[in-house]
Amino acid sequence: MTTSDVQATVRELMPGVIADLEELIAIPSIAFPGYDEKPVMTMAEVTLEKFRAAGFEDARFMDVPTGYPPIYGEIPGPEGAPTVVLYAHYDVQPAHASQGWSSDPWTPTRKEDGRIYGRGASDDKSGLVTHLGMMRAFDGKPPVTLRLILEGMEETESNLEEFVETHPELFECDLFVICDMGNIRVGDPVMTTALRGDVACVVKVSTLEHPLHSGVFGGAAPDAMMALARLLTTLQDDAGNVAVEGVTGGSWSGADLTEDDFRAMADMLPGVSLAGTGTVADRLWAKPSINAIGIDTTSIADSSNVIHPEASAKVSMRIVPGSDPKEELAALVAHLETHAPWGAKVEVTPMKAAPPYRVKTDGAGYAAARDAMAEAFGKPCDEAGSGGSIPLLQTLEDASPGAEFVLWGPEDTAQARIHASDESVDPKEIERMIVAQVLLLQKLAQR
Template sequence: MTSVQHSENAQPAIEDAVREAATAGIPTALADLGALVRIPSIAWPAFEQSHVSRSAEAVAALAEGTGVFDSVRVLDAAIPGTDERGRPAVLATRAARNGRPTVLLYAHHDVQPTGDDALWESPPFEPTVRGGRLYGRGAADDKAGIMAHIASLRAIREVAGDDLDLGIAMFIEGEEEYGSRSFGQFLADNRDALRSDVIVVADSGNWDSETPALTVTLRGNARFTLTVRTLDHASHSGMFGGAVPDAMLATIKLLATLWDDEAAVAVEGMTTRDAETPEYTEQTLRDEAGLLPGVSPIGTGTILSRIWNKPSITVTGIDHTTVAAASNTLAPQISVVVSARVAPGQDAEQAYAALEAHLRAHAPFGAELTFSDVDCGDGFLVDTSGWAVDAAHDAMRDGYGVDPVDVGVGGSIPFIADLVREFPGAQILVTGVEDPHSRAHSPNESLHLDTFRHAVLTEALLLARLNARTAP
């Protein structure tokens, strides 16, 4: 172990040593990432849950191996309003010394289901490198976030040795993809252990594979199941079709009212945030989203305002007869999952109430509507005036070699609202290792290897600088 004594004059030498240690540790970090990717840690109850426990134990072993922490535990918390417990998480802590601040490092070790495995070019849980990218479910979202933390901790430990005074808590969640159902309770149960001055959430993306980004806005979410019912039993479509509205007809007509002719959200009460956005071309959108030739974008305003600052509504699931089992029948009932993204700054419960009111007011033919499985999460707006934001910008600039970009993200990380509520004095930095071609949640998810290397270097430099700073 190399230990560089700290003083103000020694800081450049410390940072040079951190750069060297972080770079040298990349091969080991990628090997460890590959081992994590091999564990199919899907938190959804339809999947084998022993894999989630195995993943948590593997992360705990990595945390222990850094030599940084005073305590490493695998814990869970109650899911409020139920008799259930959440999925296992890892909580590792070390106390600050000599007046240094404390940083909380967050990521999650659970992953999305793989979908249709036939769409993967290599097995989803067999890490595979090709074209400068590591492919596999969780390779980017978010096991790379875990390894960015671990690799940067290894580097700072190697350089600082016993002179590491920075307080560190690391919280690796086990159910983020399944809705973080016990997250708020976990924070309450472990409030003292998690209390910190700066929180680094490594679960977002970058402007591109070469340009780092700090996420400063996130949309909220309002997700629910809508059931539309028009008949008390199925009927013959030939005998009654044309006089009797089936549930599918009612559902199609009802859902169509959610958008205007440009496919922008047309729900009164769902708001838009007014903010400028960087230049982003339709061609870039086509490339990054995989938009087919001849298919046009939807919505109005700048492209990034549609993604970052305006609401969107997507139907993500439907229960109806399959094509293979289709018959000449009027369907009595249809259920759909509606996933709405809520503009930053609007309360998600308020947006859901507007959606429900709209759908009830537009129900065709007197169709019966039932709403269930409602899940709301608020968006996020960063106060960019804090010192930690400046520190993150500087570390990104030095870690990537280019100026960082402040971005909004169209997706949601609802638990950040829980962090803000529980730790109002902490500065929250939302970072990540993904790039626009990572395809998180999709087949062929991947991590750009150079992006990962720069992300590790960035976080290692940030920790080194926090270790030289007096707590606020």
């Protein structure tokens, strides 16, 4: 099929693709502990049936020791054709009312801007229907060998890495297509070539044996909450750059964002300055960032005139491609252990060390994908990074060392608001990504 033939075919398929997306959004497939298991299994079963109908006739749930099952399938291609593994996930983030949703997160809602709103509309049910649309464009008979892996616990404690390590032969391929990303802006194609990693720990600061009357003892007795606050401020310099000795940083040479673009994307309040220095792309994709993502202390409602004897915070640091997560976490722990004021006692508990990832861009598969994106979108394709982490990528590379990776999808950074309230997707972006995936497989078959 020519590019115009592919575009016409996909255009005719789009009503069914969008119907599938809306059906999937309506299923609250939250795989986090404590949530109802039934909707997640319903989502898994519906997804399985859709992919079987699209051509993966042998698609099935795979046995895993714990958690929700991954879906695996294979379609043999012509003799000598390359092998491509398709990835997406069927679980979603929670959607608490406190996030401030303007419409029901489990009711797919088309708004005036043409976007479809609902939890999972972008992350990653749009990835699922992109794969489905591509399969239907080939009438279930792709020109390459296709393997399918759909994860059920990507948003929580993933069980897929262990599955891949146990069954590496299922993931041997020439190219992985990870449809769980997106362009910066709708209509402007980019290839994601770098993902930051994520290290995290919990730091507990203690100063007293027990609470004390703040009037009687305040001024001399050190407050653990104030000590924790002062400790956390040492993690950044005055500009907002990470100030942890030994942590790696760099610069970005691909696509960039203006400060005005970023302000609009992040819905920053008027008068608030951006943190850090360097280009916006440097700060997002090539330099580390650090945040206190949770604090345990007395709530305002339960507060009284006492000095806190202890306080804790969970600290998350995004690390850059090329860095070692164990070394970066060790540097963070060492900083926290040595920078508390007033001799406060500090205990640090490491929680996470997820590796960053850099995509190899010198292979035929990557070149084919970049050309496919340019043809599908009608303009040159750039390169961008992502602050989001996908530790699975390194595991997949270990399972199939010679394989290339393509990271893309319909989740545009500017408006999708993944993990947040009013998550949404642009149907036109899904359509273009289906076209891109069809063109990619054709190009791989020809080469």
